[in-house]
Every structure is written in C-alpha cells, then in structure tokens.
Amino acid sequence: MDVQTAGSAAVAFGGPALAVAGGVSLLFLKSFLSHQVGGGSNPSQLPVVPEVPGLPVLGNLLQLKEKKPYKTFSKWAETYGPIYSIKTGANSMVVINSNDLAKEAFVTRFNSITSRKLSKALTILTADKAMVAMSDYDDYHKTVKRNILASILGPAALKKHRIHRDTLGENLSKKLHDLAPNSAQEAINLRKIFQSELFTLALKQTFGRDIESIYVRDLGTTMTRDEAFDVLVLDPMMGAIEVDWRDFFPYLSWIPNENFETKIKQMYIRREAVMKALIQEHKKKTQSEENLNCYIDYLLSEAKELTEKQLIMSLWEPIIETADTTMVTTEWAMYELAKNPKKQARLYEEIQSVCGSEKITEEKLCKMPYLAAVFHETLRVHSPVPIIPLRYVHENTEIGGYHVPSGTELAINIYGCNMEREIWEDPEHWNPERFLAEKEPIDLQRTMAFGGGKRVCAGAMQAMLIACVSIGRMVHEFEWSLKDDSGEDINTLGLTTQKLNPMLAVIKPRN
Numbered sequence: 001m002d003v004q005t006a007g008s009a010a011v012a013f014g015g016p017a018l019a020v021a022g023g024v025s026l027l028f029l030k031s032f033l034s035h036q037v038g039g040g041s042n043p044s045q046l047p048v049v050p051e052v053p054g055l056p057v058l059g060n061l062l063q064l065k066e067k068k069p070y071k072t073f074s075k076w077a078e079t080y081g082p083i084y085s086i087k088t089g090a091n092s093m094v095v096i097n098s099n100d101l102a103k104e105a106f107v108t109r110f111n112s113i114t115s116r117k118l119s120k121a122l123t124i125l126t127a128d129k130a131m132v133a134m135s136d137y138d139d140y141h142k143t144v145k146r147n148i149l150a151s152i153l154g155p156a157a158l159k160k161h162r163i164h165r166d167t168l169g170e171n172l173s174k175k176l177h178d179l180a181p182n183s184a185q186e187a188i189n190l191r192k193i194f195q196s197e198l199f200t201l202a203l204k205q206t207f208g209r210d211i212e213s214i215y216v217r218d219l220g221t222t223m224t225r226d227e228a229f230d231v232l233v234l235d236p237m238m239g240a241i242e243v244d245w246r247d248f249f250p251y252l253s254w255i256p257n258e259n260f261e262t263k264i265k266q267m268y269i270r271r272e273a274v275m276k277a278l279i280q281e282h283k284k285k286t287q288s289e290e291n292l293n294c295y296i297d298y299l300l301s302e303a304k305e306l307t308e309k310q311l312i313m314s315l316w317e318p319i320i321e322t323a324d325t326t327m328v329t330t331e332w333a334m335y336e337l338a339k340n341p342k343k344q345a346r347l348y349e350e351i352q353s354v355c356g357s358e359k360i361t362e363e364k365l366c367k368m369p370y371l372a373a374v375f376h377e378t379l380r381v382h383s384p385v386p387i388i389p390l391r392y393v394h395e396n397t398e399i400g401g402y403h404v405p406s407g408t409e410l411a412i413n414i415y416g417c418n419m420e421r422e423i424w425e426d427p428e429h430w431n432p433e434r435f436l437a438e439k440e441p442i443d444l445q446r447t448m449a450f451g452g453g454k455r456v457c458a459g460a461m462q463a464m465l466i467a468c469v470s471i472g473r474m475v476h477e478f479e480w481s482l483k484d485d486s487g488e489d490i491n492t493l494g495l496t497t498q499k500l501n502p503m504l505a506v507i508k509p510r511n
C-alpha cells in the first residue's frame, strides 16, 4: 500500500481511499459531510480555524500524498498560520505548529481534549487502547500509568533498574571495542548493536531476564531472539502506520476490508502468542527461583484486577517503547557527531575534563552541559515522534482564540513547533551550542519531543539517561567518522522517524 504516516497517528491517505471515494454518490457524501462535526454552525462567537482548501469528499488527502506529513504541515503553516484545519476524507482535523499553541492544547485546554483518536490498525494493535500511551485519560489510564511508573519508569524504579542500564553500557562498549579494529573494512552498524541491547534491557525490566530463544506453544514453534524481536517490536511498528481507507470515511465502515484486517490481526495474534510464551516461561522458572523484582512480578502481585489481555498489553508496552525511540535518538546524535568533527571534539573535551580516565556515569551527567545540549538538539531536529498521537476534542473548546468544535481530531506537529523561526534561529541547522546560552539546566520538555501536560512521555527520564550515557561513552572511548554519508533521509515505513539507512561508521579507539 502506498500509504504513509508520521507519528503513531495515521495522518495518511492512499489509493484505496481514492478508489472508494470515486464509487460513492457525491450527493450522499455532501449531505453527510454537512452534518459532520465541524461542518455545522459555530455556537461560540469565536472565529473558526482557517481552512486549507481541499477537494470535495477527499478534503486534503491528495495534498498529503507526500510521505512526510509533518513537513507538509509545516509548509502550510507558512501560508495559513500556526493553526489551521484540514479535512482527511470525512474527518475534520486541526493542526497546530507552534510552541505556544501546543502548550495551550497540552495544558490549558487539556480537559476538553483528553481522548485519543486511533486508526483501525492502532485500535487492533493496542487491544482497543489497553496501554498507557494510547488510552484515553480515564481510570484505566491512571491505573496502568501508576503501574508502569511504580515498577519501571518512576524515580525509585529507575534506581532499581540502574544495574541493567549499566550492563547495557558495558555490553555496548565491549561490542564496539571488539569491532573497532576491523571497522575501516566492515563499518559499524550502531543501530543493530544498540537496538539489541535495548531489547535486552526491556526484557530484563519486564521479565527479569534476557532470552536466547522461546518456545511459542500457540504457534507450535521455537523462535530465535531475533524472530521474537521482529514479532514484538518491528512488525507492530510497521503495522501501526498501516492505513485502512475506512479511517477516512467512517460511514463506510460496514464495507469489509479483509486483507487489511487479516494482516493486522495476524500481527496481533503472533505478538500475543509470544507474550503468553514469555509469561508462561517466567511463571515456570520463578517457581524454583527467587523473585526477580521485575514488572511481571509486580503486576502479578499488585495488579490482580487486570484481565489477561490487559496484563499482556501492560507487559508489552515497555518492550516496544524502550526498544525504539531511544535508539532512534541515539543513532541520529551519533550521526550528527560523526558528521561534525569539531562538535565531536568539543564533546570529547568536556567528557574528558569531567571523567578523565574514569567511565562516564549517570551521576556525572549534570556536569556535562554540552552532552545535554547534544541530546536536546538531536531531539529538536530529529524528533522521533514528529506528530503527537492524534488527540480527539470531545467537547467544544478554543485554541489560539479560535473555536474548535467537539469531534475534531487534533494533530500537534512537534516537528513544526521545533522549526518555528520566531523561537529557534536557523532552525534546520543542528547546532547544540544554541542550548548552551540557556541559564537553567535544560528542561526535558524544552523541545516538545516528549509531548506535554498530563500526557507527557512517562519514559523521558529513562530515555535521557540511556541516550546520554551511551552517547557520552561512545564519544569518550572512540573517535567516530562516517564510512559513507548515506544522507539524512528518513525512513517513513515505521512508526518513528529513524534514519532511512542505518549510520555506517568507522571508529578509532582513543587510547
């Protein structure tokens, strides 16, 4: 399917959508659309949000044909202003492209925008919103968020899992030292190494141990660790942006789309089978071993009210969240540093002056402002989630002085916010120095890459600790250069904006 999206929200369109639209009576659609939310009268005295002109029935779908909607959104902001509305088929969507307006939506107007709008693919893959990041802001959200904070992501839990993060750093360093002597001939693919280490970390946090393989009874097969990674992480990342044309024409939902549903349901079934196998294996082993103090132990003893499905989703959530975004950020940072030897040298000098011959540790991060600046500048220029998973306005509200009616989808274009010229000088340019001018320590939410308000990313601190220590350690121990500059193009096939081609680097140990 030639359909693409950005962020976990499907801001997408495609051939099938067009085909169907052509076959349906225009008259029927016109009368339907006029009754759609947003198409009615404005009960408030506020002006309506400026509209980007589009076509009847399809709205702006055709204009979103290019594969990076966050870039199209930013371009439109130059003409229509930082807030405008578009039509994706029958749906009305308001798009926000500025820091101030994003904050207003995240915080001031939050009570009117507490739910998510999920595509059909995400509805299946999230077991109908049964995870923290994709649920509505309701009691279920509060319960599962409390669980994940208590056992994995909150300050006490982060302390408990420190040992696993330290092991990640050691393994990463060892693997790079093993590969370094040959790296001029066989370039280092950091993504492969780092992603695997993050998967190990996620498995340890969740199940207390890594795996080499796993017998999956429901599928009647033994899977290697790599195969399990594909089923748990890669396939759902691809599946999450699959588009069903019915997403844009909800009134046609009665028409079956079996190919689509079979494909996504298969992903769901395989993931569930692997998760069940991991749970079974854990229960078998822990009968003879000590309590491993991991997430599953916590949930089995403290969250007995969860159904089996909810338990599976709760355990799967940190696995997919740990394995991807942190890797994407770290790879982009190392790519920029390898491309900019002067900035790499500046970072090395900072680390050397703080750590000398000792290893970089989490405690030392606060003494390294340039390392923090590298991290935040990378998030700003290469936000892994460029559009916040779509929010849904469930009661009339206002944003930026405009009336936003109930039933509108809300897309907050993080990329657009981070490219705002009034706030960032020369915004396209990767320049960590811009953060050094700031007096306070850099706020984790400065770039909006982690979202904001009550739904701000719960894993921001873990991501920051892992990414900063890893980037620091890799620069402290090796000099990095690019084998070939494969460019900055972005892979639009997955959920997050990773590099299209993995960075291939040559590394030279520093004494």
Ligand code: HEM
Binding pocket: 132, 133, 134, 145, 148, 153, 318, 321, 322, 325, 326, 329, 383, 384, 385, 388, 389, 449, 450, 451, 452, 454, 455, 456, 457, 458, 459, 460, 462, 463
């Ligand atoms: C650089 C790395 C990361 C980035 C850029 C990132 C970004 C985001 C964004 C944009 C959101 C949506 C916020 C919103 O709707 O306003 C989010 C939510 C969330 N993230 Fe992250 N994330 C990262 C790493 C992680 C990690 C490592 C974990 C956990 C292991 C995690 C767990 C979560 C959770 C649980 C939520 C849902 C919070 C809620 O709805 O209350 N994230 N993240």
